[in-house]
Amino acid sequence: MFERIAELAIRRSRLVLIVTVVAVALMGVLGAGAFAKLQAGGFDDPSSESSRARDLVDEKFGGETNLVLLVRSSDGRVDAPDAERTGRALVSDLKKESDLDNVVSFWDTGSPDLRSKDGREAMVLARVKGHDAEQQENAKGVIDDYKGSYKGALTVKAGGSAGVSYEMGPQTGEDLVLAESIAVPLVLLLLLVVFGTVVSALLPLVIALVAIVGVFAQLSLIGSVTDVSIFAINLTTALGLGLGVDYALLMISRFREQLAAGATVEDAVRRTMSTAGRTVAFSAATVAAALAALMVFPQYFLRSFGYSGVGVVVIAALATLFVMPALLNVLGHRVNKGRMPWAKPERSGSGSSGWGRLARTVMRRPALTALPVLAVLVAAASPLLGITFGTADERVLSESAESRQVATSLRENFNGNDAAALHVVIDKAVDKEQLTAYATRLSSLDGVARVESSAGVHADGKPRATGPGNPALGRPGAQQLNVVSALTPKSDEAKALVDDVREATPPSGTDPLVGGADAELVDSNSSIGAQLPLAAGLIIVTTFVLLFLFTGSVVQPLRALVLNIISLGATIGVMTWIFQDGNLSGLLGFTAQPMETSMTVLMFCVAFGLSMDYEVFVTSRIKELHELGADNESAVADGLGHTGRIVSAAAVLLAVSFFAFGVAEISFMKLFGLGSGLAILIDALAVRGVLVPAAMRLLGRSAWYAPGPLRAFHNRFGLSESAPAPAPAPESVRDAPHEKDSAGV
Template sequence: MTRFLGRLGAWCARHGLVVLTLWVVAAAGLMGASLVLGSPVSNDATIPGTDAQRAHDLMRSGFGPGYETGGTVQLVLYAPQGQLIDKARKEAVERAITDIRAVPHVKQVDTPFRRGGIASNLQIGLITVRMEGHDPAKPAEAAQAVSRAAQPARAAGLEVVAADSSTPADKEIKTGPSEIIGVACALLVLVLAFGTLTAALVPIFTALVSVAAGLGVIGLLGHVADVPKQAGIMATMIGLGVGIDYALFLLSRHRKLLADGVPVQESVRRTVASSGGAVVFAGGTVIVALSALVLGGFPLLRTLGLVTGVSVVTAVLTSVTLVPALLGLLGHRVNALRLPFLGRRRGGDSSGWAGLGAWVARRPWRVLIGSVVVLAAITAPALALKLGPLDDGYAAQGSEPRRAYELMASGFGPGVNGPLLVVAELDEKAAGAQAPVVKRLSDAIEHVDGVAHVAPAKVGDTGRTVMIQAIPDYAPSDSRSADVVHDVRALSVPGAKLHVGGKVAALTDAGDRMAERTPLVIGVVVLLSALLLLLAFRAPVVALKAAVMNLISLGAAFGTLAMVFSVGLGSRLVGMDPPLEASSLQTFFFTVPIESYVPLMLFAVLFGLSMDYEVFLLTAVRQAYLRHRDNTRAVAEGLGSTGRVITSAALIMVSVFVAFIAYPDPMVKTFGVGLAAAIAVDATIIRGFLVPATMVLLGRANWWCPRWLDRLLPNLSVEGHEEDDHEVRPGGDAGHGQREDLPEPVGARG
């Protein structure tokens, strides 16, 4: 890989204009095609094999698509003064209903002046619209068309708000100023790190091209696969972070070589041959971690992980091709536009980090104990992590979904925002005596603890399917709603087999499936990542230790998430708005549930990103160790040579992730907080203190490899081991001939 990457980098440097043109044309073409042809997205949050999915399938076959979640639009009416039943207002509502019936794809409109359609205060009512034949992937557009037709009601002084009946996969997350803020912060960090504007712009430009190409590919993939709406924002977050970081690692190595007097073309070749290998390996670990999400049993999560991996692939490709092309074109002008107030910056200026490395190496036990205590304190709140579905009660204050949610909860109770759709399959005998069976079903459901109201039953065309809507006492995000789902499913009615669907039931099944599959996903990710490290460094101790360190950084991320969202200490700071009627204490400790699939997605992303820093630090320590065989000195030198670059890379990634906290969507806020906290802890406490301390204490055992395992492993090279090794060892091929009882560095013997 080293020789291949070296040749690739040299070719790109010699043909810089060609490579630059190809990438710009490819990125523009992919984005243009995505805009012209459209970027289809799927709101399919189904989980095959679950009870909720079975209920939805029965609804579709027995009642048609209009009775499913995506086929119903509800308009909430509110009379700020007076009542809905006043003559003038009632006539205005009837005119609005007439206009709504003329909207394309509207099959049925239920007036609010019916049983259960108007609140007891007579100020809040519901118009329920059944849709048929519309695009189920665009529920928001259907709701907007229906809402526009209700203009006569608005003209009469009524507030009309479209309720959001979508699932989490329906939420369209639009790009906004967060990307600009993230890029601006990254540029500032790069300018401070390099001291020159030209060098700082290289990673920014590369990352933007990478993200544009990745988003174009993702948009076009929507024509052949189900792509969730969250894919674009996740790809942008991860793509910007890793794209800038990978280019930063390469650029730092190149500037150091230039400062040492190496010619431009040779410097680019050596940079891509060495640091390019680490970039490819680091990107591979992220992709492996994301790919493991296919085992989660949740199609939405699986597709989200695979599609997000596209942004990582484009980041790696641009790093090993576009970056060397730009470096070849710029030559020594890469250090142009130097900012005088920052002084001169050498690529290898790291005396401060070298001093820290020496300080850690002199007192490893104290550093180890101190780091463990600090990390334990950060991780401890993770025990209070509260998982659960997010409802529109957590949407931005003043938004239409939040307003509709609050009006419905005020008029009909919080459970009306998450009704349970109970679907019963009747056997032949029960179908022949429908009335008594249906009554027993309704009575049984009504007597379940936590059920506030049961709507009249509906019987399908075949007479074998019965649907009953049950309104819980609790909001969709309340954990007690899931208990109601399980209790209803546990009912036994002779002649009928019950299934429970609806948004709450589907999210409950998703949470159960995630809890069931999480150990499998974690085990596979840890095992594969450790195996990749073993292949790269041929050192079992290093591979095992790296996996453990990454798990520790994940603990810190979950601890921060729990403190901010589950405990509520900081939820206001990230833009979460408590209910208007909340007390001052509830406002200060405003808790927000975390979607059940978020921890698993965070685990995969963070495990891969954490491995990036582990690879860059370990390669520097290993190279130093192979030169002089002094483990303590190698740890200090490795931290000194990589500390500044890793810190700059972490600052960039943290800046990008923090910028995305400004998004109004709670899911994006959750990812932003978790990713930023984990990267900050990983690049400082773990890579700066814990990893060096453990490596000093382990000594030569870090690089020990049994002879039998050394023979089995293929001879890979990360960060240019083959080049460096043959310069410092007389004879022999790297990586073979280890004695099992002697913990010498891998490849030290011929």
């Protein structure tokens, strides 16, 4: 197959490039509408109890409160005559808004719970109508109209989930633009350093452009038929840029190596496709397999990354396999045009002597060199012993974000946080006596400030003397109780309260559903935890099968899996030490909180896939040399000599595209970018440079072992990495000067 692709590229180069330009233009037009179809939510399991409770509230009670307007008097208390008059006017205007429902405020209820302890602030609660994208657009219109000064007497700030989405959506776009404005120039500069010529440095950006534009078009199409998270855009750009560079780097390096050895342009294209082209295909398959596991999770936030991740890998690989050989055939020796002043035109030898020497040094004393590296990685993983998990809330935004300021004020200045209340929904008629008894039991639970229901307000296990019940919480065939606490949202105590409320004895013959932000956290963690074994199993099985088909060994896949898990454990441990424990929070500008569950799973899958990317890069050359008759140690040393600098250069370039998200304002994108970049560097340097040669030396000939039946299966059905290779060149040829790029690739 790869030989046929090479012939197509050679005979129809310009046609391939013309078709590519037309396809990119069409995909660009289609992908331009992607942003309007993507959404900021998706962290919840739609089949969970909390999601079903939310649906029931929507159906029976007009929906949960999702917009909190924090209103502050410009001069004095909110119950002063002027402030009260202006406040009532504000509420009247809000009730006229067609996009709002269930508007409730301090001024029209007189509830002291909707007024701050110092009397200077009051809450207006409302529900923004619509679903997902429509709701976000409606919230934007309302917030834009009312935030800031209202008639000179009141100051309005927007919070709640609608307020968070209002700020998070634009912030995502700003973070993306800033990250790419940093990553692209740095990557281009590093490409010039790696390749040493302008033309070859620009070629990887062509592949990255095709991949990114292609996935934007894909997300636009998928977003038209199902929910897709807007954060998938971030993975698309980082991974598209990184993989475009990775795959193109491997292809261009092999092409230039063939030209330097005296091959014609056509033969160099053929040999590049039969070796590096196959490696790219196998590498893409392993990365896509890891990212495809994200699709087993019910949260569309994670599934969206599966869509975009698999899409960008496949499109980047296809562009590399079809567009790159056509470009190389058209350019020929001009691929080395525009040589930079620091690039040396020639070098002796065909591999990187530094990486080859490192491999031989490690293999002389494998245990002695590997144990210190393992000790450091294990120590880095130790914070995992105290890891806790949470979901995204307003704290992922900067302290200057209005929605975060509103949440802070609700926690600190009000008697309980209405915006974080648990919503207990009963889908049956309940008489007042049973409802009162149930509300009394709930109000006596530890951490509960009050329970609001149609039967009254209860606190500390008894009815509160002031304040009637809220008739809006009762329907002929349903009842809703709001359990308001003063606990810190998403804390261990808040999660324990969810369990306590769910375990409380309900009215006879009823089966209440418990929802709210803290219930969603509990259910999300439970849902992801339930699917993790399946996702991990899929990753392990597909990786094992692909590497077995690639190498013909059952030991190589096991070695790769063990080393990858060690490096990923170290990465997530370091991220826990930083983002959960708060180390470097001042420098990086974030608020420490539990590790975001979905983002941690995403980071693991992405980093695992990319680590297998480099596994295939290195193993492909080692296997190629091993099949040519080299002994195990020589194959490892020479294989790393050929690929070491390619892998390290590719890792640095890919890490830069992820590290750029370290400047993001949204903290979990900062976590994802820094964690993925660190995982890439650990894998490429510590694992490929030290642990792989040490493991290969300790395994010896058994590194290529497979039971007889599996060996026969591989001989018949296995996927050979390279086409039949020519016999090894004489020593004089191998040692002849070769044209060099500045990184020795």
